[in-house]
Amino acid sequence: DGGITQSPKYLFRKEGQNVTLSCEQNLNHDAMYWYRQDPGQGLRLIYYSQIVNDFQKGDIAEGYSVSREKKESFPLTVTSAQKNPTAFYLCASSISSSYNSPLHFGNGTRLTVT
């Protein structure tokens, strides 16, 4: 079955450590996205990538980094510079970045930093 896989489902880290969240898709989609969701709030865009080896900052990119070396993979690194990293992170993909392509989402990773 085609889909988006995020791993792990729950992640715990100590403050000051970098952590990488995995996102893999086998939908052959060109565009991929990372969103952050805080309790009771909507989704905010962190980074997106329209094509391999290219990515753009979203609304809240500070303290995060990404790479897009393969079409299937778009890992997100939460660095120690991110002041409030505890949140629910959702990865998504779409056939293209055009406006008529809906996003398909993974199941998310809950990151807790203490």
Place this chain on the structure above:
Amino acid sequence: AQTVTQSQPEMSVQEAETVTLSCTYDTSESNYYLFWYKQPPSRQMILVIRQEAYKQQNATENRFSVNFQKAAKSFSLKISDSQLGDTAMYFCAFKDNAGNMLTFGGGTRLMVKP
């Protein structure tokens, strides 16, 4: 920048009844897509329905339909014959032809009561 506003943080409805969730947006673009996503307690984001701005006819997907008022920049979701499985957070989202990102509203938590 585009903004999406959902003015109802929480709503409840009796099973089998009809409920309408509100969404307004702000844009200077003439062509764009609007989406409603559902996020049940599993936190998986599921596409419910979508509407292209230049289409006059309101989109319908089984028990879900929209009331799209382009001049008023309003995009409400009507759920008919509500079911217990409809209990979820509902997010309105906007994507235009110029941008590459999906902008979300803050969400409406819907509780369907037996």
